[in-house]
Amino acid sequence: MARKTAQQRRIEALLQRQSAAVRKAFLEAMRKATNAVDRDALIRLLEANEVERAAALFRLERGVAFPLEEAIRNAFIGGGMAVADDLPKGLSGAFGFDGRHPRAIALAERQAAALVTYVSDDAVSGARKIIVDGLSRNRSLNSVARDLVGRKVGRTRQGGIIGLTEPQTDRMIRLRSMLSDPEQISDYFKDADMKIPRYKESDRRFDAMVRKAIKSGKALPAADVDRIGDAYKSKASGNRAKVVARNEAFTAQAAGREEAYQQLLDDGKVEAVTKKWQHGFSKEPREDHLRMDGETIDFDEVFVMDDGARMRFPHDPAGGPEHSISCRCTCVYRVKLPRD
Known part of the structure; x- marks a missing residue:
């Protein structure tokens, strides 16, 4: 295997710091967005069977994601500033990356806005699917609302769907369906020996509980299904945060480096x-x-x-x-x- 170049090593060190900052900002933005959902309004819309209006409550506001936008902007600027380490000595000391250049500001804002839109669309689509599934199964409105916005822990909510990808939400819905039906519960595991859960983001702490239910030919009580669903959402959202952090930090620093070389060309350096x-x-x-x-x-x-x-x-x-x-x-x- 070829060795990593000095430039690759510098980029990876930069990414490690930037990814941590983006991940923290992403999780904070998702927490704020979840807390911003009006649960009472959600219940009223569910009672009125207003599916689209209820799902629309999960659209992210730009202001909620401001810390995430700032983390992406900082990764962009960090990438641009890091170019100095790759330049010839005589040029390195004279180069200063202009993070306030209109083009640089527009690039960082465009990336952050695209991410917010992407996450927001996933949240609205996921909410719609959970609402339709919950109402069709005649689940209690409080149970559906809990799936959507999580449960209150102190002053914040935990376990909502904002931050999950659409496929992750699909798997959560399928997970609930399997565990609530004695005819389907054996599908929770993908092997005949019941050692490996079908979904890698399932919490392994519940494996024994599910095995026992399968052997007894029964579905799990609703409270246990909720617990397993909450644990799945927690792990799934953490995984998405890692992917988002790595990808967005990589994209931002790469765009920052490209912009830095454009500035060098523009300045005639x-x-x-x-x-x-x-x-x-x-x-x-x-x-x-x-x-x-x-x-x-x-x-x-x-x-x-x-x-x-x-x-x-x-x-x-x-x-x-x-x-x-x-x-x-x-x-x-x-x-x-x-x-x-």
């Missing part, structure tokens, strides 16, 4: 810049990312992926999540100094 795609050390590498390894292009050109996606750099949002999530590729820049 360098004559030209080239960029090389450097494959990372992913456990499941994408074939086109492997093929791209070592490809070098001019700064104003784009990398063209097998599916036609055109990306300025690894983690460019233009490539979509299919080229960003869990990707560890980086861009290596080289500058050509002006002739005296």
